[in-house]
Amino acid sequence: MSQQYVAAIDQGTTSSRCILFDHDGRIVSVDQREHRQIFPKPGWVEHDAEEIWANVEVVIRESLEKNDITPDQIAAVGITNQRETTLVWDRETGKPVHNAIVWQDTRTDGLARELGGEAGQDRFRDRCGLPLATYFSGPKLRWLLDNVDGLSERAERGEVLFGTMDTWIIWKLTGRHVTDVTNASRTMLMNLSTLQWDPEILDAMGIPAGILPEIRSSSEVYGEARGHLAGTPVASALGDQHAALFGQTCFDPGDVKGTYGTGTFLVMNTGTEPVTSENGLLTTLGYKLGDEPAVYALEGSIAVTGSLVQWLRDNLGLISTAPEIETLARTVEDNGGCYIVPAFSGLFAPHWRSDARGVMAGLTGYVNKGHIARAVLEATAWQTREVVDAMNADAPTEPTTLKVDGGMTADNLLMQILSDVLDTEVVRPMVAETTCLGAAYAAGLAVGYWPDVETLRVNWHKAAEWTPKMDSAVREREYHNWKKAVRRTLDWVEHEDGE
Amino acid sequence: MPGRIQSIERAAAILRILATGARGLSLAEISRSLELPKGTALGILRTLQHVGFVEQDPESGRYRLGGGMLSLGTRYLDGNELRTRALNWADSLASRSGESVRIGTLHKHQVLVVHHVFRPDASQQTLDVGALLPLHATAIGKVLMAFDPLAAPEEDPAAAEADGATFLTSFTRHTVTSPAALERQLDEVRDNGWAWEAEELVDGEVSIAAPIRDRRGTTVGAIGVRGAVERLREEGGKPDMEQVSYVRDAARAVSRDLGSTPY
Numbered sequence: 001m002s003q004q005y006v007a008a009i010d011q012g013t014t015s016s017r018c019i020l021f022d023h024d025g026r027i028v029s030v031d032q033r034e035h036r037q038i039f040p041k042p043g044w045v046e047h048d049a050e051e052i053w054a055n056v057e058v059v060i061r062e063s064l065e066k067n068d069i070t071p072d073q074i075a076a077v078g079i080t081n082q083r084e085t086t087l088v089w090d091r092e093t094g095k096p097v098h099n100a101i102v103w104q105d106t107r108t109d110g111l112a113r114e115l116g117g118e119a120g121q122d123r124f125r126d127r128c129g130l131p132l133a134t135y136f137s138g139p140k141l142r143w144l145l146d147n148v149d150g151l152s153e154r155a156e157r158g159e160v161l162f163g164t165m166d167t168w169i170i171w172k173l174t175g176r177h178v179t180d181v182t183n184a185s186r187t188m189l190m191n192l193s194t195l196q197w198d199p200e201i202l203d204a205m206g207i208p209a210g211i212l213p214e215i216r217s218s219s220e221v222y223g224e225a226r227g228h229l230a231g232t233p234v235a236s237a238l239g240d241q242h243a244a245l246f247g248q249t250c251f252d253p254g255d256v257k258g259t260y261g262t263g264t265f266l267v268m269n270t271g272t273e274p275v276t277s278e279n280g281l282l283t284t285l286g287y288k289l290g291d292e293p294a295v296y297a298l299e300g301s302i303a304v305t306g307s308l309v310q311w312l313r314d315n316l317g318l319i320s321t322a323p324e325i326e327t328l329a330r331t332v333e334d335n336g337g338c339y340i341v342p343a344f345s346g347l348f349a350p351h352w353r354s355d356a357r358g359v360m361a362g363l364t365g366y367v368n369k370g371h372i373a374r375a376v377l378e379a380t381a382w383q384t385r386e387v388v389d390a391m392n393a394d395a396p397t398e399p400t401t402l403k404v405d406g407g408m409t410a411d412n413l414l415m416q417i418l419s420d421v422l423d424t425e426v427v428r429p430m431v432a433e434t435t436c437l438g439a440a441y442a443a444g445l446a447v448g449y450w451p452d453v454e455t456l457r458v459n460w461h462k463a464a465e466w467t468p469k470m471d472s473a474v475r476e477r478e479y480h481n482w483k484k485a486v487r488r489t490l491d492w493v494e495h496e497d498g499e
Numbered sequence: 500m501p502g503r504i505q506s507i508e509r510a511a512a513i514l515r516i517l518a519t520g521a522r523g524l525s526l527a528e529i530s531r532s533l534e535l536p537k538g539t540a541l542g543i544l545r546t547l548q549h550v551g552f553v554e555q556d557p558e559s560g561r562y563r564l565g566g567g568m569l570s571l572g573t574r575y576l577d578g579n580e581l582r583t584r585a586l587n588w589a590d591s592l593a594s595r596s597g598e599s600v601r602i603g604t605l606h607k608h609q610v611l612v613v614h615h616v617f618r619p620d621a622s623q624q625t626l627d628v629g630a631l632l633p634l635h636a637t638a639i640g641k642v643l644m645a646f647d648p649l650a651a652p653e654e655d656p657a658a659a660e661a662d663g664a665t666f667l668t669s670f671t672r673h674t675v676t677s678p679a680a681l682e683r684q685l686d687e688v689r690d691n692g693w694a695w696e697a698e699e700l701v702d703g704e705v706s707i708a709a710p711i712r713d714r715r716g717t718t719v720g721a722i723g724v725r726g727a728v729e730r731l732r733e734e735g736g737k738p739d740m741e742q743v744s745y746v747r748d749a750a751r752a753v754s755r756d757l758g759s760t761p762y
Contacts, residue, residue, distance in 0.1 A: 026594050323580040410583040412628050430590050430619055461619035463590055464626050 003075040006444040007063070007229065008436040009056055011081040011165045012240065013102065016052060018059040019436040020069065023449070025459035027433060029069065031062035038099060043106040046099035049087050052165070053172050060228045071229050076221075077173075078236035078443030080243035080435050081165040083186045086140035088151065088160050088211070089168070097160060098148050100168075101140045108139040115139060115205060127198050128188045129274065129283030137164060138188035142205050158210040166237040167213045173234050174223030179213040180237035181294055185285040190215060192274045192283060195294060217288040218242070219442040236442030238287060240435050241265045244405060245297060246287050247438030248429060249460045251453050254397030257434070258384060260408035262310070264302040266387050269295060270395045279390035280350040289445060289453075298394055300349040300387035304342040305380040306408050311342075312376055318369050326413045329373035336371030337362040339485035340379045347489065350390035357492040361485040377414045381421040382482040388422060401425040405434045412466075420470035421478070430463040509535060510543050514552065514568065523561030576719040576757075578604050578613035581711070582628075585753045589616045589722065592749035596742055598726035599624065600749075602711070603639040604719065606631060608653035610640045618726065633700065635667045635681055636674050638708035639721040641694035645685045646710050646718035652681070673698040693747055694721075695738045697728060705731035707738055709750035714758030722750050 005028055010017045015034040022028050033055035038046040064070065084103035089096045101107070112132040116123050121132040130136055141162055145152045154160050163171060164187070167179045184190040184197075189207065191198035197212055216222060221233040238246060241259065245267045248257040253271035258264055269286050272293040276283060286297035306322070313319050319328055339361045341347075346354035360375070388402070401424055408414060409428045419426040431437055444450045512533055517524060530540040544562055547553035554565040585602055593600045599618040603610040610632040617624045634640030635652040643650040652667055667676045675681050688694040693709040700706070708723025723746055724731070731739050 024594075027591065321577070321580055323583040324577055326579040327577050407583075410586045411579070412582070412626070430594055430616070432587055432590060461594075461617070462624075463593065463616045465617070465624075466626065 003449070004073050005069060005075065006440040006449055007060070007074050007077040007232070008440040008443070009060065009077060009079050009169060010240070010436045010439065011052060011056060011079065011169055013082045013085075013104075016055045016059055017436065018056070018063040019433060019440070020063055020067070020074070021437065021440045021444075025431060025437060025441075025456070027431065029063045029067045031059040031066065033059055037102075041107075043109075045102040045105045047085065047102055049089070049096045049100045049165075049168055052100075053168070056169060056172075057227060064228065071225075071232055074229060074232045075449040076233045076235040076443040076447040077225060077229055078238075078439035078441075079166050079169050079234070080238050080240050080439035081169070081183070083164065083183065083239040083241070084135050084137050084140070085165050086137045086144065086162070087165070087168050088141070088144050088148070088155075088162050091159055091161050094172075097151055097154075098144055100165070101144065103135050105140070106134045108134045108143050111143055112139050115142075124188055124198075124201050124204070126276065127191050127201060129185065129192050129276075130188050131282075132188070136186055136188040138201070138205050138207065141187075141207060145206070155208050155211050158208075160211055161213070162207075162211045163213055164239075166239070170222055170234055170237060173225045173227070173229070175226075176223040177213045178216045178222050178237075180216055180218040181285045181288045182218055182239045182242035183237060184215045186239060192285075192296075195285075195288070217290050217292075217294075218246075218285075219287070219289045219446045221446055233443075233447050235444075235446035236439050238439055238442055241267050241299065242285065242287055242297070243436070243438030243442075244434045245269065245438065246441055247431075247434035247436070248403040248405065249453070249457050250286075250403060251295075251457070252400075253395070254400050255403070256388065256391065256400070257403045257405070259434075260305060260380070260404060260406035260414075262305070262307040264305040264380065264384065264406075264408075266300045266302070266384065266391070268298045268391045268395065270298055271295065275395045277390070277394045279393050280352050281387070281390055281394060282349075287442065289442070298391050300390060302380075302383045302387065303348050304344050305383065306406075307344075308340070308342045308376050308379060309408075311344075312373065318372065323410065325373050325376060326411050328370055329377055329413055330370075332368070332370035332374055334371075335362075335374045335378055336367045337364060338367045338371045338375045339482055340372070340375040341482075341485050341489050342379055343489040346493075347486070349387055351386075351486070353490055355491055355493045356489040359485060359488045361488055362481070377411070377417055378421070378478075378482075380408070380414060381417045382479070384418060385421050385479065401427050404428050405432055412464075415464070415466045416469070419466040419468050421475060423468045423470075423472070423475060425468075426466045427462050428464045430461040506543065509533070509539070510547060513540070513543055513547065514564070517553065517562060517564050523556055523559065523563035525559075525561050529562065576604070576713060578611065578720075581720055581753075581757075582614040584756050585614060585711070585722065588749045588752045588756070589614055592722065592724065592745055593617070593619055596724045596726075596745045598724040598731070598742070600722065600724055601627075601639065602720055602722045602753075603632065603637075603643070603708075605634075605643050605647055605650045608634065608651065610634055610637055610643065610721075613720070633668060633670070635676075636670050636696065636700040638694045638696050638706040638723045638725075641684060641688050641696065642708045642710050642721035642723075643718065644681075645688035645694065670700050671698055671702050675699060693743055693750075695743070697732055697736075697738075703728050705738065707731065707743055707746050709747045710754075711750055711757065712754045712759040716759060719757070722746065722753060 017032040020029040087100040256268045274296045282299045286295035288294040343356040347356040593616040600616040602614040695707040706725040708721045710718045711720045
């Protein structure tokens with residue numbers, strides 16, 4: 001058998017990568033290229049989709065050549081991608097009509113509010129699981145139709161195609177115009193129950209159905225690749241957070257993964273029925289394997305976690321590198337009564353209070369920089385606790401383990417605090433590249449390279465594990481204090497300025 | 500036995516008083532406080548200036564400690580930073596070798612475990628980051644002793660012989676307890692560029708390690724695997740050379756990330 005590897009293409013916000021995995025899920029080869037971030041105006045962020053495609057071609061070629069691997073040794077290729085980033089291109093020439101509008105871009109702020117009308121930001125929430133916000137693709141597409149000369153008419157005539165980055169890459173690789181349920185679930189345009197484009201939302205946003213890709217499962221052969229991977233089945237697509245959930249083998253309802261970077265993304269598998277959140281979480285797709293029922297998920301994001309450590313380094317100068325936070329925090333036994341709530345731009349899930357601003361509470365003459373460092377780490381843990389509590393309130397399940405990945409997992413003290421405040425095991429898997437691994441797994445399953453998800457579970461190995469060591473009375477007292485500190489952030493901004 | 504060298508003692512005395520003066524000292528102040536002829540003091544100062552240990556303020560003409568002296572003091576690399584930089588390489592070493600991985604740094608007379616990756620199997624394992632291990636009975640410790648002049652094992656006062664010769668603590672019947680035998684092992688480690696030990700700390704276990712170097716070539720730690728003797732030792736009593744190459748690859752990769760350039 002000559003097909004030894006599965007390729008994963010990770011089209012991310014700052015770079016594109018290609019990683020080749022072997023049958024045991026181990027990394028065999030990696031290549032990566034960064035692309036430009038284009039900032040035409042404050043708050044606007046764009047990517048050049050042609051530059052991204054050129055980079056994808058390079059990383060595919062390099063990852064093969066580095067290890068003398070030929071396309072016939074690749075069983076399948078999977079795609080994972082930055083979510084929500086929106087592109088429209090010409091059906092005939094393949095040329096983008098405009099730069100891609102990136103998920104962080106806030107140009108649709110006014111448009112999103114306008115679309116909400118009297119119903120407000122939850123106008124489409126029961127249908128698509130999402131509030132009207134600048135992140136999601138639907139309003140970005142509407143903006144392009146309104147602002148690119150003649151685009152609205154060309155769209156009506158079916159001369160252009162819309163896609164998120166998965167769709168763009170698959171179209172370039174195979175010529176097919178498809179997306180998967182997880183990426184479609186971030187557009188606001190897909191109905192969560194039918195997993196098809198929702199005619200009412202399309203109508204309300206004025207989007208012609210003819211330009212939308214076909215919605216497929218996350219794991220099936222969409223077509224055969226051309227170019228450097230000629231003949232290889234293109235067999236999976238998953239948005240990055242969904243791919244991480246899959247790569248962490250969170251296959252059972254109640255399984256939660258947390259990706260700890262500058263911000264944190266928590267996603268919980270909720271099984272085969274969508275759960276509407278009463279607690280400010282987003283309802284989204286987990287993944288869908290071929291003809292099997294779709295698996296749904298709840299998502300809660302925390303805006304400021306690793307970036308609070310960077311703030312301590314860059315704005316306060318208390319540490320000179322981010323990892324030193326652990327050294328500093330270990331100079332003391334506890335937080336000394338100090339709590340930091342980093343509501344730098346308001347509080348997100350589960351509070352959703354834009355009038356909140358950050359506080360450092362409980363200061364006394366006793367508090368030193370070690371206590372502050374500890375409070376910074378604890379802030380990440382308590383924010384996680386709030387989201388996990390909201391998840392458990394929406395979809396009650398047996399508490400299991402939290403599977404973590406991302407750069408902050410190098411901080412052992414943080415991982416211990418996380419386990420202490422959640423009162424569950426925290427586990428870091430051996431392959432840190434869970435996003436790419438998830439895409440590779442889904443592609444490998446589609447072509448029979450791996451027979452079933454049970455095989456994937458066997459590949460998953462713990463690199464480290466932390467178990468709770470905190471006394472429950474201490475945990476309750478600390479949570480109580482954290483909540484008090486959170487209350488002190490509220491009502492800080494007294495009027496929404498501007499617009 | 501060669502005698503002490505007076506000019507080096509004088510140079511050390513000059514460095515010591517420069518370290519105490521906040522705004523630097525003039526030649527007159529230095530020669531007066533050390534009771535040295537001005538010409539002698541100037542010769543020593545110029546030599547120290549030449550090697551970068553002393554600087555002269557161009558305006559006031561006062562002398563102070565130079566950048567070369569300061570960088571001697573910053574050999575310390577934060578263990579948490581080392582773990583962060585080494586995270587992916589340590590994972591990949593565990594995955595290639597099939598064994599548990601540890602990274603250790605020198606802490607007084609012991610090895611401080613700063614990172615630990617579980618062996619990739621389904622067994623129950625406990626994180627031992629923060630644990631202290633003996634230098635002389637672990638591969639990581641042998642690497643540190645071979646390449647870091649400050650790494651010396653703690654001698655066991657209970658094991659001191661009546662004639663005053665000191666011995667190292669014994670953990671198994673294989674532990675090397677004689678300082679002379681240990682020194683011979685360290686010579687070998689310096690020749691090979693890696694270390695191993697078989698059942699010196701725990702019966703039935705072997706460890707293999709290689710040095711992690713920073714951009715100045717200083718050994719700041721060591722990375723290694725530990726596992727069952729059946730898996731890591733070959734028939735002939737030698738370590739499994741494939742495992743040795745995995746360990747050395749990982750050590751080189753981490754060193755490269757710390758800015759070390761291989762020759």
